[in-house]
Amino acid sequence: MTSYIHGEIETPVGPLPRIATKWTHLDRWGALKTRWSVGRMKYRVRPGIYAVGNPDRDSRVFVTGNFKLSFDHLRRNLEGLNCWILVIDTKGINVWCAAGKGSFGTKEVVRRIRIHHLAQLVDQRKLILPQLSAPGVSAHEVRKMTGFTVVYGPVLARDIRAFLDAGLKASDEMRQVNFPLFERLKLIPVDIFYGKQYMLIVPLVFLALSGLNPQGYSFDLALNSGWKPVVNLFSGYLAGCALTPALLPWIPFRRFSIKGVVTGWFVAVPLLLAGTLGISLMEKVSWFLMMGGLSSFMAMNFTGSTTFTSLSGVQKEMKTALPAQIAMASLGLAGWIITRFIFI
Amino acid sequence: MNRFVYLTDVVTLELDVTKCTGCRMCLVVCPHAVFGIENKRAVILNKDLCMECGACAKNCPEGAINVKSGVGCAAGIINGLLRGTEPTCDCGEGSSSCC
Ligand code: SF4
Ligand code: SF4
Numbered sequence: 001m002t003s004y005i006h007g008e009i010e011t012p013v014g015p016l017p018r019i020a021t022k023w024t025h026l027d028r029w030g031a032l033k034t035r036w037s038v039g040r041m042k043y044r045v046r047p048g049i050y051a052v053g054n055p056d057r058d059s060r061v062f063v064t065g066n067f068k069l070s071f072d073h074l075r076r077n078l079e080g081l082n083c084w085i086l087v088i089d090t091k092g093i094n095v096w097c098a099a100g101k102g103s104f105g106t107k108e109v110v111r112r113i114r115i116h117h118l119a120q121l122v123d124q125r126k127l128i129l130p131q132l133s134a135p136g137v138s139a140h141e142v143r144k145m146t147g148f149t150v151v152y153g154p155v156l157a158r159d160i161r162a163f164l165d166a167g168l169k170a171s172d173e174m175r176q177v178n179f180p181l182f183e184r185l186k187l188i189p190v191d192i193f194y195g196k197q198y199m200l201i202v203p204l205v206f207l208a209l210s211g212l213n214p215q216g217y218s219f220d221l222a223l224n225s226g227w228k229p230v231v232n233l234f235s236g237y238l239a240g241c242a243l244t245p246a247l248l249p250w251i252p253f254r255r256f257s258i259k260g261v262v263t264g265w266f267v268a269v270p271l272l273l274a275g276t277l278g279i280s281l282m283e284k285v286s287w288f289l290m291m292g293g294l295s296s297f298m299a300m301n302f303t304g305s306t307t308f309t310s311l312s313g314v315q316k317e318m319k320t321a322l323p324a325q326i327a328m329a330s331l332g333l334a335g336w337i338i339t340r341f342i343f344i
Numbered sequence: 345m346n347r348f349v350y351l352t353d354v355v356t357l358e359l360d361v362t363k364c365t366g367c368r369m370c371l372v373v374c375p376h377a378v379f380g381i382e383n384k385r386a387v388i389l390n391k392d393l394c395m396e397c398g399a400c401a402k403n404c405p406e407g408a409i410n411v412k413s414g415v416g417c418a419a420g421i422i423n424g425l426l427r428g429t430e431p432t433c434d435c436g437e438g439s440s441s442c443c
Contacts, residue, residue, distance in 0.1 A: 100397065100415055134373035134399035135413065152372055170372075177375035179348060194419075254351055256418075304417030306348070308376065310396040311414035311421075311431060313351040318418055 021079035044092040053082035065090030073157040099136030212340035228276040236291030239263040240298025257321035260299025289332030356412040363408035370400040
């Protein structure tokens with residue numbers, strides 16, 4: 001039995017599970033793990049109807065996806081209310097991404113209303129959907145097909161109480177998506193793990209390459225100086241996927257790829273002074289190219305996590321940025337390898 | 345309000361005012377306050393704030409809005425290029441951009 005289910009409630013459509021509104025330590029631990037992208041694949045709720053409190057035929061119906069974190073945020077904000085939750089199958093994906101892909105869509109909402117006999121469970125005919133599901137759901141089509149009127153709630157579950165108190169009206173602020181520092185910081189862990197399959201192999205390759213020298217190969221050299229390229233690489237990587245998101249509004253330029261070059265070079269300067277970029281000018285320039293290119297690419301990737309970048313905009317940016325990033329990284333790499341062989 | 349603006353003059357959003365009945369649905373669903381109402385009809389106030397999510401077009405009962413919607417996500421576009429499809433994001437299972 002799942003920890004958030006507390007018994008059952010008898011209804012005209014059969015017994016339905018009743019759920020807790022308080023989070024347990026298990027829920028908090030799960031939320032934390034999800035944030036750090038551990039075991040995200042299995043964090044799902046079984047689709048269906050759940051009862052909160054003692055709902056009846058006139059109680060409100062909230063609809064959400066079956067990514068457990070979406071469900072948890074919703075139920076936590078329904079404490080003390082008597083209502084129903086209809087969980088639809090979004091394949092364990094959060095509301096916004098699911099709406100964008102269409103799995104939180106008109107068809108699935110209509111299908112769930114039918115297979116769970118919602119029309120027999122309640123007499124009222126309103127469904128409250130998260131506003132961020134609107135890219136996938138067509139309110140007027142749902143009404144045409146099922147008779148239920150879709151009302152879009154606030155963007156954040158924590159505003160649900162105010163939304164209900166205002167008579168199912170979300171204020172302008174509740175409808176808008178902002179992207180404050182805290183939200184951006186929460187996304188960084190997922191971003192850092194973007195390159196996890198390369199995190200061991202690429203540093204090892206650089207470590208190994210560090211042993212190359214004009215006389216041939218030296219393991220001592222690899223072991224003694226190989227940490228430097230590894231430090232440079234990780235700094236460039238983190239500049240793009242952690243520093244850029246955190247400082248986003250304060251870094252000049254609108255294009256994420258250029259912001260990434262700025263932060264990449266910004267972290268390269270102290271490394272230059274500390275000496276990890278090498279000694280010769282060519283070696284230093286090579287590292288600026290590699291770190292700038294890497295940071296730029298990672299920063300551009302953050303467009304996937306933002307709440308304001310349009311497809312047309314990102315496509316336009318990438319057309320020039322991607323070739324530039326590839327050029328920077330390969331020129332830098334080539335330059336650095338050459339400096340292994342010429343005496344410095 | 346402190347708003348992020350991405351690239352300007354690239355968004356594909358279009359509104360056909362002649363079809364609009366002023367039902368305000370587009371104002372309700374837009375997460376970036378792109379629309380307003382003037383003379384009982386919708387108007388585009390801040391086109392450059394649009395992120396092409398498609399919510400307005402999907403929910404306009406009159407079909408007055410057109411936008412080429414999709415994921416504004418570099419990784420998704422690269423995925424699309426590699427597979428020869430439209431951009432699709434693999435943000436997939438539980439990425440945390442919203443609740
Ligand atoms: S949703 Fe369509 S009909 Fe309604 S106000 Fe907007 S444009 Fe006009
Ligand atoms: S596509 Fe999305 S962001 Fe753009 S105007 Fe429509 S609802 Fe607003």
